[in-house]
Amino acid sequence: SGDDKAVPRNILEQIVWDKEVEVSQRKAKKPLKSVVESSEHAPPARDFIGALTAAHRRNGVPALIAEVKKASPSRGVLRENFNPVEIAQAYEKNGAACLSILTDEKHFQGSFENLETVRNSGVQCPLLCKEFVIDIWQIYYARSKGADAILLIAAVLPDLDMKYMLRICKNLGMTALIEVHDEKELDRVLRIDGVELIGINNRSLETFVVDTSNTRMLMEKRGDIIKEKGILVVGESGLFTPDDVAYVHSAGVSAVLVGESLIKEEDPGRAIAGLFGKELLKVGAL
Numbered sequence: 560s561g562d563d564k565a566v567p568r569n570i571l572e573q574i575v576w577d578k579e580v581e582v583s584q585r586k587a588k589k590p591l592k593s594v595v596e597s598s599e600h601a602p603p604a605r606d607f608i609g610a611l612t613a614a615h616r617r618n619g620v621p622a623l624i625a626e627v628k629k630a631s632p633s634r635g636v637l638r639e640n641f642n643p644v645e646i647a648q649a650y651e652k653n654g655a656a657c658l659s660i661l662t663d664e665k666h667f668q669g670s671f672e673n674l675e676t677v678r679n680s681g682v683q684c685p686l687l688c689k690e691f692v693i694d695i696w697q698i699y700y701a702r703s704k705g706a707d708a709i710l711l712i713a714a715v716l717p718d719l720d721m722k723y724m725l726r727i728c729k730n731l732g733m734t735a736l737i738e739v740h741d742e743k744e745l746d747r748v749l750r751i752d753g754v755e756l757i758g759i760n761n762r763s764l765e766t767f768v769v770d771t772s773n774t775r776m777l778m779e780k781r782g783d784i785i786k787e788k789g790i791l792v793v794g795e796s797g798l799f800t801p802d803d804v805a806y807v808h809s810a811g812v813s814a815v816l817v818g819e820s821l822i823k824e825e826d827p828g829r830a831i832a833g834l835f836g837k838e839l840l841k842v843g844a845l
């Protein structure tokens with residue numbers, strides 16, 4: 560045909576292709592053996608699921624995983640004046656149970672330095688490394704920078720990789736948040752042993768379409784088996800109002816992952832009470 564240059568079919572494919580290049584460059588600088596060693600010297604991982612369960616019980620609304628995200632492919636720059644530590648501290652002070660730190664540089668303007676500085680800033684909330692994982696190297700690297708949990712995306716990883724990565728997370732004491740978007744992905748994940756935390760993304764990572772009824776629809780179909788297995792569910796993306804939060808809560812989620820609606824506000828910490836319609840109690844509160 561003459562034109563045989565490969566072109567990504569969608570943004571997720573673009574991100575994954577870019578990630579292949581990035582990870583191979585990082586591995587050349589710091590081989591797996593060395594990053595495994597660094598992960599062994601990190602302070603122990605904190606209990607991500609325990610923090611979510613306690614916050615859900617404490618507040619009677621889904622536990623908040625507040626996302627520290629400067630930019631995204633669908634929305635561009637969300638916040639010009641971006642200080643990850645200030646934002647993380649404000650989220651914690653206002654009742655976030657856990658934090659999600661974007662580490663992808665190219666598409667989200669995040670970094671592993673952000674993860675590390677938040678971890679070293681005195682913030683106590685468990686931290687999710689929000690990364691596009693394609694290689695076990697990234698899991699050890701995240702742990703070495705202080706991550707307590709890591710995202711594994713079903714649309715990116717075949718079952719065999721998912722199972723292997725889950726075992727590595729367990730060995731490191733980390734939680735894996737397994738993200739699905741549709742019924743096919745959810746069914747694949749529900750067949751894997753040892754899954755404890757599933758995120759239902761309301762955003763298609765291929766088309767960017769956000770629809771909160773996705774969480775409800777998947778919970779209606781598979782809520783029983785999810786409950787039977789004792790899996791905790793996180794509702795992800797597109798949550799802007801107390802009604803949105805109540806809607807996914809009634810669908811059966813115990814936690815929500817929220818980025819845009821908080822980070823775009825002048826005062827992201829105070830925006831939490833606006834999102835839930837009430838102030839959230841912090842860890843240690845009665």
Ligand SMILES: O=C(O)c1ccccc1NCC(=O)[C@H](O)[C@H](O)COP(=O)(O)O
Nearest residue numbers: 631632633764795796797816817818819
């Ligand atoms: O947000 C994007 O544009 C995006 C594009 C491609 C892959 C992932 C993407 N976002 C990751 C997320 O799912 C969200 O950051 C997260 O769920 C929070 O969503 P929101 O509250 O809508 O910012």
